Amino acid sequence: MRTHTRVAVVAGLAATLPAALLLPRGVAAAPDPLASATLVQLTEQDVPPLGLTAYSGTYGRAVSNAVGDVDPGDFSDPDNMLSRMSIATMVTDTSAAASKYFGQAQLTAFNLFYNGRDLVQLGAAGSVGSMDSYAECVPPPIGPIALAYNRTDANQLTVLGRPATIGTNVYDITGADLGLATIGPSTLTVVVTPHQDPAVQAFQPTAEAWLDIDASGVLNDTGGTQVYSGPILHLRLGEVHANCAAIVSPSPSPSASASPSGSPSPSGSPSAGPSNSLNGSPSPSATTPAPPVSPSGSTPAPPVSPTTRPPLPVTGSPLGPLTGAGLAALLAGAILLYASRRRLR
Numbered sequence: 001m002r003t004h005t006r007v008a009v010v011a012g013l014a015a016t017l018p019a020a021l022l023l024p025r026g027v028a029a030a031p032d033p034l035a036s037a038t039l040v041q042l043t044e045q046d047v048p049p050l051g052l053t054a055y056s057g058t059y060g061r062a063v064s065n066a067v068g069d070v071d072p073g074d075f076s077d078p079d080n081m082l083s084r085m086s087i088a089t090m091v092t093d094t095s096a097a098a099s100k101y102f103g104q105a106q107l108t109a110f111n112l113f114y115n116g117r118d119l120v121q122l123g124a125a126g127s128v129g130s131m132d133s134y135a136e137c138v139p140p141p142i143g144p145i146a147l148a149y150n151r152t153d154a155n156q157l158t159v160l161g162r163p164a165t166i167g168t169n170v171y172d173i174t175g176a177d178l179g180l181a182t183i184g185p186s187t188l189t190v191v192v193t194p195h196q197d198p199a200v201q202a203f204q205p206t207a208e209a210w211l212d213i214d215a216s217g218v219l220n221d222t223g224g225t226q227v228y229s230g231p232i233l234h235l236r237l238g239e240v241h242a243n244c245a246a247i248v249s250p251s252p253s254p255s256a257s258a259s260p261s262g263s264p265s266p267s268g269s270p271s272a273g274p275s276n277s278l279n280g281s282p283s284p285s286a287t288t289p290a291p292p293v294s295p296s297g298s299t300p301a302p303p304v305s306p307t308t309r310p311p312l313p314v315t316g317s318p319l320g321p322l323t324g325a326g327l328a329a330l331l332a333g334a335i336l337l338y339a340s341r342r343r344l345r
Contacts, residue, residue: 032243035064035094037073037103037133040081041236042112049183049219049227051115057081062103064096071095086111088128102136103240112235115179120190120213120235121158129156133238135207144244146207150194159190159215166192175222184222188232190215205245211237 039060046054057079062071073092088109095102108130110122123129135148157164160177169190175183196209213235219228 031065032245033063033065033094033241034067034069034096034244035062035101035103035135035240035242037062037092037094037105037238037240038236039073039090039092039105039107039238040085040087040110041234041239042081042084043234045231045233047219047228047230047232049221050178050180050232052232057084059085060090060092060105062092062094064094064101064103067096067098069094069096084113086113098139099142100136100138101242101244102134103242104135105131105133105238105240107131107237110237117160117177117179118158119160120164120215121161122153122237123156129153131211131237133209133211133240135209135240135242137205137207137242137244139244144203144205145201146198146204146242146244147201148196148198148207148209148240148242150196150209150211150238152194152211157192159188164190164192164213166194173217182221183227184220184224186217186219188215188217205243207242208240210239213237 037060038058041058042056044052044055046052059077059079059081060073060075062073063069064071071094075090075092086109087107089107091104091106093104108123109128110120110131111118112120121129122131130153132151133149135146137144137146159169159171160173162169162171169192171188171190173183173186173188175181191212191214193212193214194210195212198204198207215232215235216230217228217232218226221227
């Protein structure tokens with residue numbers, strides 16, 4: 001009976017240990033960049049009366065993921081954005097120096113085309129409009145201190161050649177405005193929304209800024225029948241971020257729990273000398289006293305001192321079904337061992 005019991009216990013351990021060793025460690029989510037900047041982002045809806053199909057693209061990207069990273073910007077065009085727009089001058093860059101993280105995006109003479117028309121233009125005819133977005137944060141110990149702004153030549157922004165101001169702009173249009181003979185009297189609504197947080201310097205860990213331009217419409221054919229109602233496009237210029245949040249509350253070092261100041265010595269009193277912080281156990285003393293001699297003349301074995309071990313790391317791994325099966329087998333073996341001892345009595 002004892003043989004069967006031992007086999008059951010060993011089987012339980014054999015099922016449990018490999019499962020625990022093979023469990024995947026918890027995977028941490030990728031942290032946010034310390035600084036990022038995107039010059040232009042465009043999303044177009046599927047609007048058949050206008051000949052538009054769903055589209056999404058970005059242009060001009062920079063990112064700094066770690067302290068010391070500097071990115072002057074990537075202006076490659078995998079989304080073919082330059083077939084839809086033009087820009088005279090542009091800047092997109094990020095930096096994550098130890099003293100400050102920042103993202104910056106600037107452009108001049110931006111023009112978004114539609115069907116040969118200047119749909120959204122920054123800079124009226126004969127002038128040059130500009131947009132400047134900036135976000136920064138100062139990390140601890142001085143910070144976190146953040147600041148962001150988005151600045152645009154408000155009087156230079158136009159939609160189909162008509163002035164557009166911050167807020168909601170409603171335009172009465174016809175097919176002639178769009179170059180479409182199939183569109184009759186219709187309405188185009190454009191909402192211009194600058195975003196900057198914080199707009200004045202403040203004690204907070206993040207900063208962000210951008211300019212949103214959203215266009216929607218109610219479109220009718222030449223007979224007055226409504227053929228479309230809803231969003232048409234979303235345009236974001238100069239999205240910038242600075243992020244000091246990742247270092248506001250740094251996690252303690254894994255070796256902190258095994259440091260000499262935090263680990264008691266075997267006698268219960270603080271250790272007077274340095275300890276081995278690599279394995280977490282206190283270092284031996286300079287001299288080891290001889291064990292006491294018993295009255296019978298024999299030398300008893302010295303008591304075994306407990307060693308201080310560092311806490312096991314938290315892996316974040318879930319208890320898998322294989323581990324559960326091993327534990328169940330181990331419990332069953334223990335029950336059989338207990339029952340066999342009772343019978344032998």
